[in-house]
Amino acid sequence: MKNLVMILGLYLAVALQLSVAAPFGASQWGFDIVLLLLIYYSSFSSRVGGMLWALAGGVLLDVFDPASMGGHLVAKTTAILLFGIADSSLNLSQPAILGAILLLLSILDRMIFRLFSPFLSNYGWALLRVDLPSAVLTALLGFILLYVAMRFGAFLPGRMQDADDSL
Amino acid sequence: MASFLDIIKRHLALSIWAFSIIAGILLSQTSIDFRAGVSRLAMNSLYLPFTSFSRTYHLLRDRRVENLRLKEELTTSKLRVEALKEAQRENERLRRLIGFSEKIEYSNLLAEVIGRGTPRMPGSLVVGAGSDRGVIVGLPVIDENGLVGKVIAVNDRSCVIQPLNDPNFKISAIDARSRINGIVSSNSRGKIIMENVPADADIRRGDAVLSSGLGGLFPEGLLIGRVGRVSVPQSGLFMTVEIDPAALLDRLEEVFILFVGIAGEGESGVEPPEAQ
Structure with a gap:
């Protein structure tokens, strides 16, 4: 049942990311809803479970992005792997730490994804003008959602079920 | 082989990550036609x-x-x-x-009102024409309806006008119909009145009150206003005549400065400099 909900959630998140949260205006800034969903899900699943969903989410995004295919896959799995490490070693219930981790993961996700872009000559420019603002927006949205979820007990960092796996 | 599988099992999360990197790189190396086809299908x-x-x-x-x-x-x-x-x-x-x-029969200068009131004269007007345009102290100022006041101070590019309703302003006036003379000034309540009018004088409401030209400062015939309320005291020699000013003193935007003779120079006028 949990997996079915996650499949549906991932599917809806991808659809939302391609429509409502698609990069807007000339700035091309946008939110990464899939990344936020994966982070949220990883917080109460096993590390392997989180990585598998990150794999699925990355592939799902990649099939809609033929120009940078493979980029989302690597970016999402890397971000979730690092979130797992952060979740087990840092106190993410501290708002400042949570915000910082979200920002770092969002930036890292965009940096890795940009490496797969066919326009690598514009890497620095795109990173500064598009990816950094998008990462900040994503981190901000994620912080608000996860903080609210944490207040209501729906996000409990530091409880990742890693008994079945170790790095 | 068995130990390799053991390593993978033991580090499953890392293995998935490594797999994703390899898969990502492989996917990025596929032909653009393949990727476009996959994307279209999706x-x-x-x-x-x-x-x-x-x-x-x-x-x-x-x-x-x-x-x-x-x-x-x-x-x-x-x-x-x-x-x-x-x-x-x-x-x-x-x-x-x-x-x-x-x-206007006199040489005149159209000037814009640029301010109201100076610290020493709260009721005065500041006009954007000064000595650079030939303005001197004492020149009469009118608007299209009637007398406004006179110039009392001049700077290079502006001058200060003492308006008709200033308590210190006085002008010799005449009732246009009955030719009765008097002095128009402003009382302590800010009302413009005509003084020194005999109690038995024929002054009626609506009469035009003009400058008489006596004293030489103002030319004869400038419309000051019209007679408003007339009150005759039961005892006393003079009546009280209130004047409604013709000029729109509280709504002035532009005024005309008349270049007429200062006391003793006659009505022929002082010609403004060519600079204007």
């Missing part, structure tokens, strides 16, 4: 339920942006229309003033 199957929603959403978002742009344009246009209306009003007023200026 759009026509997985994303199909959202196509209509997405199209409507983007349409609405574009409309909203366009709407905002149009609102912005509308606001700018409204402001521009208001500015044009104001310019038109100013144009009409200046045309009227130019027409009036040609009718």
